[in-house]
Amino acid sequence: MLPPDYRAFFNAVVGTVAAEDMFTDPLRTLVYGTDASFYRLIPKIVINVENEEQVRLILREAGQRKLPVTFRAAGTSLSGQAVTDSILVRLKGDSWNKYRVFDNARKIQLQPGIIGSSANRILAEFGKKIGPDPASIESAKIGGILANNASGMCCGVEQNSYQTLDSMRIILADGSVVDTTDDRSKAAFRKSHAALLDGLAALRQTVLDDPQLHERISYKFKIKNTTGYSLNALIDFEDPFEIMQHLMIGSEGTLGFIADAVYKTVVEHKHKASALILYPDVKTACDAIPILRQQPVAAAELIDRAGLASVEEKDGMPDYLKELGKTVTALLVETRAESHQLLHEQIAQICTALEVLPVVRPIEFSDIPSEFGKLWTIRKGLFPAVGAVREIGTTVIIEDVAFPGEHLAAAALDLQALFDKYNYTEAIIFGHALDGNLHFVFTQDFSIESEVVRYRKFMDDVVAMVVEKYDGSLKAEHGTGRNMAPFVEKEWGEAAYDLMKRIKNLFDKDSLLNPGVILNEDFEAHIKNLKPLPESHELIDTCIECGFCEPVCPSKNVTLTPRQRIVGRREISRCVRAGEPTGPLEAFIKDYQYEGKDTCAADGMCATRCPVSIDTGKMIKALREESNSELANKIAHRVKDNFGTVTRVMGTTLNLVDKTHQLVGTRVMEGGAGLAHKLSNGRVPLWNREMPTAGVVDKTSDRILDPARTVVYFPSCAARAMGGPSRNDDARSSLPEVTRSLLHKAKFAVLSPERLASLCCGQAFESKGFMEQADAKSAELSAALLKISDNGRYPILCDTSPCLYRMKLTLDKRLKLYEPVEFVLQILMDHLTITRKEMKIAIHPTCSLRKMGLENRLHELARQCATEVVWPEEIYCCGFAGDRGFSHPELNASALHSLKDHVCDCEAGYSTSKTCEIGLSLHGKIPYHSILNLVDDATG
Numbered sequence: 001m002l003p004p005d006y007r008a009f010f011n012a013v014v015g016t017v018a019a020e021d022m023f024t025d026p027l028r029t030l031v032y033g034t035d036a037s038f039y040r041l042i043p044k045i046v047i048n049v050e051n052e053e054q055v056r057l058i059l060r061e062a063g064q065r066k067l068p069v070t071f072r073a074a075g076t077s078l079s080g081q082a083v084t085d086s087i088l089v090r091l092k093g094d095s096w097n098k099y100r101v102f103d104n105a106r107k108i109q110l111q112p113g114i115i116g117s118s119a120n121r122i123l124a125e126f127g128k129k130i131g132p133d134p135a136s137i138e139s140a141k142i143g144g145i146l147a148n149n150a151s152g153m154c155c156g157v158e159q160n161s162y163q164t165l166d167s168m169r170i171i172l173a174d175g176s177v178v179d180t181t182d183d184r185s186k187a188a189f190r191k192s193h194a195a196l197l198d199g200l201a202a203l204r205q206t207v208l209d210d211p212q213l214h215e216r217i218s219y220k221f222k223i224k225n226t227t228g229y230s231l232n233a234l235i236d237f238e239d240p241f242e243i244m245q246h247l248m249i250g251s252e253g254t255l256g257f258i259a260d261a262v263y264k265t266v267v268e269h270k271h272k273a274s275a276l277i278l279y280p281d282v283k284t285a286c287d288a289i290p291i292l293r294q295q296p297v298a299a300a301e302l303i304d305r306a307g308l309a310s311v312e313e314k315d316g317m318p319d320y321l322k323e324l325g326k327t328v329t330a331l332l333v334e335t336r337a338e339s340h341q342l343l344h345e346q347i348a349q350i351c352t353a354l355e356v357l358p359v360v361r362p363i364e365f366s367d368i369p370s371e372f373g374k375l376w377t378i379r380k381g382l383f384p385a386v387g388a389v390r391e392i393g394t395t396v397i398i399e400d401v402a403f404p405g406e407h408l409a410a411a412a413l414d415l416q417a418l419f420d421k422y423n424y425t426e427a428i429i430f431g432h433a434l435d436g437n438l439h440f441v442f443t444q445d446f447s448i449e450s451e452v453v454r455y456r457k458f459m460d461d462v463v464a465m466v467v468e469k470y471d472g473s474l475k476a477e478h479g480t481g482r483n484m485a486p487f488v489e490k491e492w493g494e495a496a497y498d499l500m501k502r503i504k505n506l507f508d509k510d511s512l513l514n515p516g517v518i519l520n521e522d523f524e525a526h527i528k529n530l531k532p533l534p535e536s537h538e539l540i541d542t543c544i545e546c547g548f549c550e551p552v553c554p555s556k557n558v559t560l561t562p563r564q565r566i567v568g569r570r571e572i573s574r575c576v577r578a579g580e581p582t583g584p585l586e587a588f589i590k591d592y593q594y595e596g597k598d599t600c601a602a603d604g605m606c607a608t609r610c611p612v613s614i615d616t617g618k619m620i621k622a623l624r625e626e627s628n629s630e631l632a633n634k635i636a637h638r639v640k641d642n643f644g645t646v647t648r649v650m651g652t653t654l655n656l657v658d659k660t661h662q663l664v665g666t667r668v669m670e671g672g673a674g675l676a677h678k679l680s681n682g683r684v685p686l687w688n689r690e691m692p693t694a695g696v697v698d699k700t701s702d703r704i705l706d707p708a709r710t711v712v713y714f715p716s717c718a719a720r721a722m723g724g725p726s727r728n729d730d731a732r733s734s735l736p737e738v739t740r741s742l743l744h745k746a747k748f749a750v751l752s753p754e755r756l757a758s759l760c761c762g763q764a765f766e767s768k769g770f771m772e773q774a775d776a777k778s779a780e781l782s783a784a785l786l787k788i789s790d791n792g793r794y795p796i797l798c799d800t801s802p803c804l805y806r807m808k809l810t811l812d813k814r815l816k817l818y819e820p821v822e823f824v825l826q827i828l829m830d831h832l833t834i835t836r837k838e839m840k841i842a843i844h845p846t847c848s849l850r851k852m853g854l855e856n857r858l859h860e861l862a863r864q865c866a867t868e869v870v871w872p873e874e875i876y877c878c879g880f881a882g883d884r885g886f887s888h889p890e891l892n893a894s895a896l897h898s899l900k901d902h903v904c905d906c907e908a909g910y911s912t913s914k915t916c917e918i919g920l921s922l923h924g925k926i927p928y929h930s931i932l933n934l935v936d937d938a939t940g
Helices: 004-013 026-032 052-064 116-124 142-147 183-192 194-208 211-220 240-248 282-293 305-311 319-323 340-356 369-380 382-388 405-421 449-469 485-492 494-507 562-578 582-598 605-609 616-627 630-641 643-664 666-679 717-722 735-745 771-788 801-810 820-831 847-851 855-865 889-895 899-903 914-924 931-938
Strands: 045-049 069-072 087-091 099-102 107-110 165-171 177-179 257-264 271-279 299-303 329-337 395-402 428-432 437-444 710-714 749-751 796-798 837-843 866-870 908-911 928-930
Touching (some): 004 045, 026 045, 026 087, 026 562, 045 052, 052 087, 052 165, 052 257, 107 116, 116 142, 142 257, 165 240, 177 183, 183 194, 194 211, 194 494, 271 282, 271 340, 271 369, 282 299, 282 329, 282 340, 282 405, 305 319, 305 329, 305 428, 329 340, 369 382, 382 395, 382 428, 382 437, 395 449, 405 428, 405 437, 405 449, 485 494, 562 582, 562 616, 582 616, 605 847, 630 643, 630 771, 643 666, 710 735, 710 771, 717 735, 717 914, 735 749, 735 928, 771 801, 796 801, 801 847, 820 931, 837 855, 837 931, 847 855, 855 866, 855 931, 889 914, 908 931, 914 928, 928 931
Parallel strands (some): 045 087, 069 087, 710 749, 710 796, 837 866, 837 908, 908 928
Antiparallel strands (some): 099 107, 107 257, 165 177, 271 329, 299 329, 428 437
């Protein structure tokens, strides 16, 4: 139950904010309230907001009741600045994703919900990007990048949000709005908030009148620094509006809500090259930094020996890493240029300059993106790599400090000495060496009091070393948060800290915006409210809850993300072990059934973004297997044993339903189907207007004339049962017919396995957790394909990429298995004459195609067949998930809610999975077919 003041707040807000966007239940307040830090506070209310009106109302109503409010973007924050035990405000779905590129792409206006890498994709066609480049840029949203003044590997202190900000739209604690691009807005604000503007001017004058304080501020921002507020705004700007908007940068939601901002863009160079330079020790590596600062170098990332060891087993890493001495330290160096010739001139210049220092191996730069990209991917994964090998139940911690350049080597050695002193044997050091910025990562058990004491003493020594010995920054780019809030005054001194308190009071006199963050009088705040990470499931125990997985999850806007599913599962495990009351736990588990298990597409896309390749879908499948009843298993066995009959009945049923559709019309069908689905509580699958008919399958085998032009064609069970066109589709041939037609045009003999109707790869069983039955079907298919292919002599084509993906994982390795895209490009293309069609089409790489690394090949094939190809790259998995698009259509609808905006002017769309194409056609409002249809059409 909510406390009375929170209940009154809830009632005052609900209506303007839809009830379904306000959460007070234990499951969603926990999982929505969890960020990437090692702190846990559970909000009393979580609210998804979709517009400024809602934000303003929330701030006014909370302010009246003195209830704290915390804003959340992507929740990739590492220092505890995005958690609260009060009211948490989240950006709803894609409601905050508007943007505008203008002034010849010199500026871009962005709402806070846009992911950083998406902004860069928008700017890519203009050869521009935003300045900040944090390692989390594929997940972090603009609101968080601004609020934390996140920087990264290349932007330094010259191209961060503070330096590249042009203007901002701000909602203040009282609900008022000011837009610094709008003169009328500023004029109105001068009248309504003169005290705030005058107060900022007075603070600036205070600094100008105090040379010592002025010098202190100037000194502190010569290196990276996100400890405390951006006091440099008081010396860099005279206009109070400029001071105000630059104070918002790095304010971590404690001064107001950033509704949008305009960035000044920076150049994205066309040509890049990188080298992993190995030095005998950390001192030599640091000695290279002053040399590199004088060279055309965009980044120089330091990685100590422990860091190299943590990734030496990763794919793509050179074998020699395993043989390096224990003191070897690497610099990952990148140079960029506008031309290939200039790039190689710069490489030669850098190598010449570095000749004065000894190296372990000769310096070798690579300008091949696939090669140097692996190095940077590994660099970005250093933090999670440590988390992946930690002892279960411990927390992975990353700290983020900066030093004046001349102290970098000594500071790195001091850090290593502290690791030894406190027995953090697994700790690693890496960081942005050009900026004197070091990250260090270690693991910590917070479940034992003595371990908490060890951590506190270690951090006290780190603070003393950074502040007292080197006068550095305790937080260089990860934000102060709760982690360093107790030490802000120690780093800055009394006078500067007093300025920060006066700034907070000007913007938020009641201290209701994210209290406890940046300014905190509790000197032990950094060791309170620590997050438990209990052992839960072997498939997800290495997760550090970083949130990198979330952007590609199809259920992210309808129920939970992979990170949230893991958080929920961990809480269930914790409660069971703790013997907590069964009533609340049962309610929690009941909610998790739908939110966590039923609406997971189990597509594995999360693993493609996870730095340690955690596939949350595998855990969900395992949980489904555990919960499958004896009766359900018996039914699955019956289906397995009578699979040919089941698919035949399914196809016949679809044909009968299609005839009914023809007779009664779409409106009646949709109404009746929707009612049946609702009354059955989802047990009756939801029919939709794109429902296909059965595929027409030719089970005969051609006579082999040329072994080099022979292929085994395995039409998936989806293609056989529902491979035909829908009532709304102009195409009249089914997928198996089209595939045979195309193969015969290339003069290939087509072989068909025996007992085709009964064969299945097992995917349909696996997705529901029937692993025994799935593996049995895989074994049966493997034997049949070995026989018809002459033990792997002939290639095998499967028309459905999700099925082919499972086949590659489970079938006999002698089989040469191909999905449609790779088969056409690698084998068929030389035997076809393709005439590019004058048409605009869309493509959708399925999740399985992406996991096989073939999404760009699909694009390549489509471009050979059509003059214009649209690829909505930020729509990842369609969410149809086999048959889940029928049983849980809300998942498919949410995943594809923006599809029609991207493809509305396309004639047709193409993919590699029949079930996916049903949902794509339904929500894209254009017909989607197999890519084989397009190739067949383009060959006449």
